[in-house]
Amino acid sequence: MEPKETHAITLNVNDTNYQIQILPWVSLLDVLREELHLTGTKKGCDHGQCGACTVLVDGKRILSCLTLAVMKDGSAITTIEGVADGENLHPIQKAFIEHDAFQCGYCTPGQICSAIGMLKEGKAQTREEVQELMSGNLCRCGANRGIINAIMEVKEGGCHE
Amino acid sequence: MTKLPQIGKPISRLEGRLKVTGSAKYAGEYEAEDLLYGYVVNSTITKGKITVIDTTEAKTLEGVIEIFTHENKPSTAWFDFQYADMDAPPGTVFKPLKDNDIKYNGQPIALVVAATFEMARYAATKIKLAYTEEKFETNLQSNLHKARDTKKGLASMLKPPPPKPTGDFEEAYQNSFVQSSGEFKHGTEHHNPMEMFATTVIYEGKDQLKIYDKTQGTINSQMYVANVFGLKMKNVQVIAPFVGGAFGSGLRPQYQLFMAVMASLKLKRNVRVTLDRAQMYTFGHRPPTVQFTKFGAEKNGKVNAIYHKAIGETSQFEDYVEIVVNWANMLYPAENTLLEHQVVPLDVYSPLDMRAPGGSTGMHAIEITMDDLAYKLNIDPLELRLINYSEKDKSSDKEYSSKELRNCYLEGAKKFGWSNRNPEPRSMKRGNKLVGYGMATGIWDANRLLARVQAIMTSDGKVAIKSAVTDIGTGTQTIMTQIAADELGLRLEDITFLYADSKMPFAPIQGGSFTTATVGPAVKAACKALNEKLFRKAKHLKNAVLSEMKFEDVIFSEGFIIVKNNPETKISIAEIFAANGGKEIKTTNTSMPNPLRYGKKARAVHSAVFVEVEVDEELGIIEVKRAVTAVAAGKIINPKTAESQILGGMIWGISKTLHEETITDHNFGKYMNPNLAEYHIPVHADIQDLNVIFVEENDTFVNDLGVKGVGEIGVVGMPPAIANAIFHATGKRINDLPIHFDKLL
Ligand code: FES
Ligand code: FES
Numbered sequence: 001m002e003p004k005e006t007h008a009i010t011l012n013v014n015d016t017n018y019q020i021q022i023l024p025w026v027s028l029l030d031v032l033r034e035e036l037h038l039t040g041t042k043k044g045c046d047h048g049q050c051g052a053c054t055v056l057v058d059g060k061r062i063l064s065c066l067t068l069a070v071m072k073d074g075s076a077i078t079t080i081e082g083v084a085d086g087e088n089l090h091p092i093q094k095a096f097i098e099h100d101a102f103q104c105g106y107c108t109p110g111q112i113c114s115a116i117g118m119l120k121e122g123k124a125q126t127r128e129e130v131q132e133l134m135s136g137n138l139c140r141c142g143a144n145r146g147i148i149n150a151i152m153e154v155k156e157g158g159c160h161e
Numbered sequence: 162m163t164k165l166p167q168i169g170k171p172i173s174r175l176e177g178r179l180k181v182t183g184s185a186k187y188a189g190e191y192e193a194e195d196l197l198y199g200y201v202v203n204s205t206i207t208k209g210k211i212t213v214i215d216t217t218e219a220k221t222l223e224g225v226i227e228i229f230t231h232e233n234k235p236s237t238a239w240f241d242f243q244y245a246d247m248d249a250p251p252g253t254v255f256k257p258l259k260d261n262d263i264k265y266n267g268q269p270i271a272l273v274v275a276a277t278f279e280m281a282r283y284a285a286t287k288i289k290l291a292y293t294e295e296k297f298e299t300n301l302q303s304n305l306h307k308a309r310d311t312k313k314g315l316a317s318m319l320k321p322p323p324p325k326p327t328g329d330f331e332e333a334y335q336n337s338f339v340q341s342s343g344e345f346k347h348g349t350e351h352h353n354p355m356e357m358f359a360t361t362v363i364y365e366g367k368d369q370l371k372i373y374d375k376t377q378g379t380i381n382s383q384m385y386v387a388n389v390f391g392l393k394m395k396n397v398q399v400i401a402p403f404v405g406g407a408f409g410s411g412l413r414p415q416y417q418l419f420m421a422v423m424a425s426l427k428l429k430r431n432v433r434v435t436l437d438r439a440q441m442y443t444f445g446h447r448p449p450t451v452q453f454t455k456f457g458a459e460k461n462g463k464v465n466a467i468y469h470k471a472i473g474e475t476s477q478f479e480d481y482v483e484i485v486v487n488w489a490n491m492l493y494p495a496e497n498t499l500l501e502h503q504v505v506p507l508d509v510y511s512p513l514d515m516r517a518p519g520g521s522t523g524m525h526a527i528e529i530t531m532d533d534l535a536y537k538l539n540i541d542p543l544e545l546r547l548i549n550y551s552e553k554d555k556s557s558d559k560e561y562s563s564k565e566l567r568n569c570y571l572e573g574a575k576k577f578g579w580s581n582r583n584p585e586p587r588s589m590k591r592g593n594k595l596v597g598y599g600m601a602t603g604i605w606d607a608n609r610l611l612a613r614v615q616a617i618m619t620s621d622g623k624v625a626i627k628s629a630v631t632d633i634g635t636g637t638q639t640i641m642t643q644i645a646a647d648e649l650g651l652r653l654e655d656i657t658f659l660y661a662d663s664k665m666p667f668a669p670i671q672g673g674s675f676t677t678a679t680v681g682p683a684v685k686a687a688c689k690a691l692n693e694k695l696f697r698k699a700k701h702l703k704n705a706v707l708s709e710m711k712f713e714d715v716i717f718s719e720g721f722i723i724v725k726n727n728p729e730t731k732i733s734i735a736e737i738f739a740a741n742g743g744k745e746i747k748t749t750n751t752s753m754p755n756p757l758r759y760g761k762k763a764r765a766v767h768s769a770v771f772v773e774v775e776v777d778e779e780l781g782i783i784e785v786k787r788a789v790t791a792v793a794a795g796k797i798i799n800p801k802t803a804e805s806q807i808l809g810g811m812i813w814g815i816s817k818t819l820h821e822e823t824i825t826d827h828n829f830g831k832y833m834n835p836n837l838a839e840y841h842i843p844v845h846a847d848i849q850d851l852n853v854i855f856v857e858e859n860d861t862f863v864n865d866l867g868v869k870g871v872g873e874i875g876v877v878g879m880p881p882a883i884a885n886a887i888f889h890a891t892g893k894r895i896n897d898l899p900i901h902f903d904k905l906l
Binding site for chain 1: 173174176177179180181182183184185186187190192222277278279280282353354355356357403404405406407408417435437469633634635636655801804805806808809810811812813836837838842843844845846848851
């Protein structure tokens with residue numbers, strides 16, 4: 001059914017408040033990309049199968065393609081554009097560059113947001129557990145080794161937030 | 162004060178920061194005023210005619226601007242050849258919305274254009290359709306009797322047909338000491354780059370378009386659009402600085418480009434068309450293929466008879482060809498050979514080059530047959546490769562320009578610990594799991610095509626290098642910058658590589674592992690020409706310190722022209738610019754292999770692959786625990802990005818062998834798993850210890866840089882190495898891919 005009524009919602013994205021009027025059928029991913037022009041968050045499937053659209057909502061990693069924007073009214077959202085501290089890259093971002101943890105770069109924002117969320121969850125201790133808990137983020141280029149190496153370096157260096 | 166060379170250094174990707182901060186923009190991400198969104202409707206039948214396509218209701222929805230179908234499609238080019246692209250196989254190119262004829266399941270049949278993506282997608286569901294269906298065939302297996310030779314065309318230049326038979330295969334095979342034969346199958350595979358195909362068209366005024374396209378060739382897309390829509394080449398600009406993976410899928414202009422341009426021209430608006438994941442399975446794939454091998458060897462292990470036949474799927478409108486059966490005799494110098502390649506036309510879309518096309522298919526069959534021969538001869542599989550080692554490509558009777566495969570075998574085996582292998586199948590165990598070691602050889606062509614490059618130096622001593630080439634994640638931008646830095650004697654920071662824009666000098670499509678060997682030498686040549694220009698200007702400077710010198714007598718370093726055997730004597734670039742009135746100095750050069758010389762030698766990259774698998778027979782789990790790939794690919798410009806290329810290829814090999822397959826329901830002629838949940842590719846947990854070795858290889862023949870290319874070689878040896886390891890672990894020869902646990906039962 002075609003929704004007719006727009007809803008007024010507020011999203012706090014990367015410390016900026018956005019007031020938007022939105023139809024309820026619009027996903028958070030599409031709001032970020034098409035309305036707010038924050039295209040760093042990627043769409044790889046739109047069905048919760050690839051992880052490219054991972055963002056942090058109130059600190060937790062979620063799939064923005066499986067989330068309707070209206071569900072997140074009032075939430076604080078961090079996208080890849082808000083991960084660095086100004087000019088200073090986040091340690092995970094630095095480690096990704098250093099370990100060549102990407103080729104085409106399309107899965108990268110999702111991998112990075114997911115890694116930050118995963119480290120914060122504090123469940124993964126070993127490399128194997130990190131691999132397991134990062135397995136929702138696909139990389140077709142096959143940058144897997146670099147991605148896990150980068151995350152392990154930050155995890156073991158203890159410099160994540 | 163000569164600066165250290167950049168070539169050979171593991172430089173981090175120059176665009177890294179853009180990629181980790183989300184600032185890299187891909188085709189479907191460019192903003193445009195009052196942008197319209199297109200959503201494509203695809204046919205749900207496999208063959209037949211559209212009898213009704215009623216868009217009345219859909220058009221009444223708020224925000225729907227227009228719906229294009231075959232009934233109201235604006236007119237486009239008449240002739241078939243106008244639709245042909247740089248990678249078009251012999252045949253007739255598919256033309257979207259041409260008429261009511263349905264040629265394959267998922268064929269695009271309409272484009273809904275609306276103010277929002279959601280509305281376009283919703284309106285698509287309101288289109289009323291009726292078809293008459295016709296009988297179709299999509300099953301390769303049940304149509305093998307229709308196999309026929311392939312038509313030849315332009316594409317046959319890069320994809321030569323199999324070599325003619327040599328000797329007497331039948332007799333040699335019958336009389337050989339041991340014989341090994343096999344039948345090998347793999348199903349359909351789809352590229353599935355993470356970024357879905359998208360095109361954003363900016364309507365810049367009458368017949369003038371700026372197009373952001375997902376492509377592996379900006380000029381390929383530009384040419385296609387200009388030809389199909391009757392526009393001037395100069396009025397069509399195609400830009401693709403970031404491509405979210407392609408693996409061959411971007412070698413041909415895909416239908417979202419056609420759709421977006423058509424709508425933009427008709428509506429005089431900015432339009433974006435993005436495909437969804439299911440639609441990513443509607444325009445090209447690795448063709449399912451059946452192969453047959455028969456190899457015969459003498460008692461000492463020498464292979465004397467090779468038969469290799471491949472039958473691949475193609476569409477009813479194009480003869481897609483890949484090189485499947487040409488490899489065995491390039492590696493193993495048997496005197497008696499019979500090599501054949503045929504296709505079966507079916508009611509599917511044309512197959513499309515997919516990473517290591519043909520090579521990964523053929524080497525799978527060849528290297529499993531070799532492994533089987535080794536067991537029958539009671540010779541170590543590695544030893545058998547060395548017994549059959551050849552410095553020559555027997556099939557063309559040419560010497561290799563370079564071939565360090567022997568060292569790949571030796572260094573790879575050492576790193577892997579091949580000597581710890583007990584050859585007996587099922588003899589090695591770890592806990593309750595069977596352990597298997599397998600190895601295989603990899604080979605891929607080293608080609609070079611024509612490219613043009615422009616180099617522009619400005620008065621600040623900085624240089625811009627321009628090429629239309631893309632960087633699909635291969636590291637091209639970084640590598641080209643390294644090459645330019647060394648040739649110009651400048652720092653990386655002084656060089657900007659401007660690329661992926663059809664307005665820039667010509668580069669071919671990016672594929673086939675030939676980009677670095679094609680554009681690299683062109684960059685080098687343009688930089689050299691720029692140096693020569695600077696030198697000529699320097700000679701005419703008033704102080705005339707260089708007037709007696711020849712170009713060979715000087716070097717270029719950090720903004721100075723320095724006399725080689727008298728480094729105190731030098732001229733700064735700044736002086737040259739001062740005398741030049743500050744005007745930029747530029748040059749554009751064409752670079753290609755010498756046609757008289759280039760064909761005189763065989764050119765290939767090689768690899769040796771060693772794999773350890775663990776098989777849990779009770780749970781039916783197969784895991785690649787370790788793999789070592791040793792590669793000889795000439796000069797490695799950037800070991801970091803090159804290693805990533807090989808690792809990516811190895812993971813593709815694991816995927817091809819153990820995970821991915823598009824499954825067709827032949828009752829409906831339809832792919833059943835067009836999504837990333839059911840089309841399995843390896844996840845992080847599937848990837849364990851992978852190692853890459855680059856073996857020294859000096860090649861002064863292939864090109865000035867001595868580079869070959871690393872895009873495909875990482876894939877080719879993996880599938881047979883894994884299958885051979887599974888045989889070693891379990892004693893089961895499994896020739897069909899992918900190997901899922903049911904095949905172990
Ligand atoms: S786009 Fe959300 S999981 Fe793939
Ligand atoms: S870097 Fe290309 S998909 Fe991961």
